[in-house]
Amino acid sequence: MSELLRLRDLRLAYTSERLVLRDIDLVIHEGDVTGLIGESGSGKTTIARLLSGELEAEAGQILYAGTDITHLRGAARRRATAGMSMVFQDPYTSLDPWRSVAAQVEESLIIRGERDREARRRRVDAILRAVGLDPERYGERVPAELSGGQRQRVAIAAATVARPRLLIADEAVSALDIPVQAQILNLLSLLSGSMGFACLFISHDLNVVAWLCDHVAVLHEGEIVEYGETERVFTAPRHPRTQALVRRLAPDP
């Protein structure tokens, strides 16, 4: 599989004495689901914000589909990062409260330049069905008329309707109750399999990452201390930090 995203020696400091990220190296291949694990303050979300362009790295490179987007801004960045989309933790703030579900999903297609209104409509209906929401019943609702889990489905539909190459999911299931979380995880797993997009799945929950991801990177105090295939990381962790995390997973005797 070819390389889709590469972070090379990324470095960022909020204050002069404290590095938030130090020399982050990470590769995500096309279609690969990579989990990024870390405790709060470890720098997980900072990485997401570097990818979304909200923050700019001080040193290092972000290569996306072969283009260096580290310092790209404006229209050039938008062109280069076509195919990236995001899903956030809070299903309540990540949708526009005033617009209908169908309109918000359709917006992604408009942004990506799909001109044909009929084609847009068909694709919106198809993706809503794929995430388990009947377009007839839910399409014209506003987010307030949906439960938290349904909203997260809409957010996933909006993120995937335009066939992304990379989905960045920042704690996308952390705010959900376990039964709802289970449905969303099933959905993400099925969609990434059938649509073939790569995913950077950021989470503090080891169990979720262990279930969903092909690869795992463990972030600790701004450093990736372990990276590998999920099977290997969870059965034979190398770094003491990972060992401690994995040990905590096992129920006490």
Next chain:
Amino acid sequence: MKRRRRLSREGCLALVLLILLLLAVIFVPVLDGGRGSAMNSGRRLLPPSAAHLFGTDNYGRDILICLLEGGRATLGIAAGTVLLGCLAGLVIGAFSGFFGGRVDWLLMRFNDALLSFPSILLALLFITVLGGGKWQLLLAMGLMFTPSFARVVRTGFMQQRQSPHVIRVQVMGASPWRVMTVHILPTILVRLSSAIAIGFANAILTESSLSFLGLGIPPSERSWGRMLHDAQSFIFEAPWFAVFPGLIIVLTVLLAFVLGSALTLLRTAPAPLNDQPVKETPPADSLAAELPADALLAVSGLTLAATEDLVHGISLHVSAGEILGLVGESGSGKTMTALAIADLLPRGIRRRSGRILIAGQDPDELSASERRRFLARRIGFCYQDALAALNPLLPVGRQIAESVRLTGETDRDRIRARVLELLAKVRLAQPETVARALPHELSGGMRQRVLLAMALAVEPNLILADEPTAALDGETADFVLDELRRQRGQGRAILFISHDIDLVRRLADRVAVMRHGQIVECGPTEEVFLRPRTDYTRMLLASKPSFARRGLLLGIQTGGETS
């Protein structure tokens, strides 16, 4: 299901009255055909009568007709002012708030300069430069009102720019123009609508004051403020001349304010709906369990209600030296149950039925003050949000000391020693320094330890722990759990509330599974986890992702766990 928030009844009424006023202002003088506002020395300063409802003025003009005619200038200028201020404010605020940085700095300094001038003075300056007249007044007032609109718009744009929904579409590749107009502007307009109504009221007041002072509308024209100005000399002779223009100004301004505050309520996005509750009848035997002799907490038939029932007749008990885990989804009633036990139910939620026994005593049998003391002494409450649970202005040592005092200790030195002992007990290094610190000076983990120290300070019989580790990272969470185990070892009863079934499995001796305000299953931990008796518990267990379940769909029961 309500689709969108509707304007409140007062808001609707104000809107209707304002529209009626507007129609009257536009059409009545036309229908009257200039007869009422014509000068007529024969009817000077007549008091209100059937022919002239509001009386006549010093030139014999009908005051009602004049008011409606003058309303054209007053309301027109107010509307124009708001429109001008709003448009200019929208442009300034949008660019400032969306682009930030240097653009923001420049525009906001300009804004500050405008704001720092007393607005009347500013208007005077403009009028002096531009000369008197309707249009000059409108322009001056428009400029005066721009900064306040710009602020509202800027704040809106700045907040929206960082909202996940806007970042989401930006990452998809939406252009700045599209983000501003399609994704941010509509939310701003909702926010702006109340500012417009309130700005309109203020503009009426400003026009009236300026014209009253003789600086606004020139004598040849008519407005409400101008009429007040003219009425000054006749205040004793013909009070109605001044009273009616005054009244109509007050009334219109009030209506606009009422409309404005009704619109403010619209601005918050509609509240989320909860899923409809599905009732599941609990198996009879799980509730009929006999109360053991050493139960420190016993709850029976507890029903809590707001507008509808939140908790439906639940029963549970916790014995000395036992941890009962209460698991359930958000909204299932776990926290409300704990709050009811501690008699801390929020306003609006009441206990409809049920008995609670704590260490054999029914708190309901005590007087209000006795009950407060009793509960404070017997229950240690450990909250999830440690920052919210502490007084932000008191050093944490003093807050713990208050708990220590509840045990009856009055000696200051002994209280102090006990506080330090408790801080050391929850493994806070340098207890003296921590005791002097304010809550915000401590980390989240340290605050949770302080809260635990407070709960332990009263040497309670019962500890209510409501998601005490949900906000904590590994090490501190483990410490809190270990401490709860130690407390169990000392014979305390612990009600441990959590949404995390793994955590409950590790900690609790018995588990109660709660759903939609009912306990659907209760039993020894391993029994519930290995042989769940309800579909809901089975589904809950099968929903938990883990390494062992890789490749399997979640939420679907597999053979191994349910046998």
